[in-house]
Amino acid sequence: MDQERRSADIIDPASPDPAHWPVGRLLSAAARRVERDWNAHLSAWDLNHASLAVLAHLLRSPMSQRELATASGVTEQTMSRVLARMERTGYVTRSPHDDDRRRHVITITDAGRSTFVAASDRELAEALVTRGLTAEQAEQLRRLLVVVASPGSDEPSG
Template sequence: MRSWPTGRLLSVAARLVERRFHDFLAAHQLTHAGLIALHHLTAGPLTQRELAVACRVTDQTMSRTIGHLLRSGYIGKRTDDRDRRRALVELTQRGTEVLAHAREKERDSGDLLGAVEDYARFREDLIKLISIS
């Protein structure tokens, strides 16, 4: 592997981490879309539309994601006290716990990114690579 071009190393590493993380998510009845939605709900309750905008998906896609997260017990819905016509989506305790577990798994497990010595620096370098456009 030491002779491989950097692009190949990145590609193989991405596929391996993606597969391992997908397996983790599946074991917890989560999808990548669901995990992203949970992340955005940490700031507080949002309407379905606000959550769709934050996640950069369509309302229809968010509707399916919300349905799955509701069935898994990771989120709840309640009426907005300021506008009774609107429903707010919010994290449940179970959702908060699974999100924390996913973040810990990503950071600290040897089979995901925990194998990286300086996780914060690695993230910053990835962000730089992605932002060059």
């Protein structure tokens, strides 16, 4: 046991064994795996993680492209590509803003609403992320990720 513990304490970013990776690399690799699995699920509806988030924002209310980009944490150029694809699939519509013809209002369609409900199965999403974990481990992971993801968590405590 002592040998196993010491071996896991060795941090080696180049190691093929994730047990030796720094926390940042582990988190990044885990996020990529989850994103790949989730995108594979969403592809059945011609969606990905970015476009599903757009549908979630638009369920609350119509928004401009700039507002959606800000809410999603991407550039307006990236959002433009996401929206063009979603418009082609019939999930959103763009219409000129009533007061400013240079702006467009993005609105979710009925097809977008029903697709969001079908594609965003919470149990499936949780299962993709927590596969191989006990219920207690999954809850512990959730609590830790809340701390890591929360604003202000980048400040050292002290």
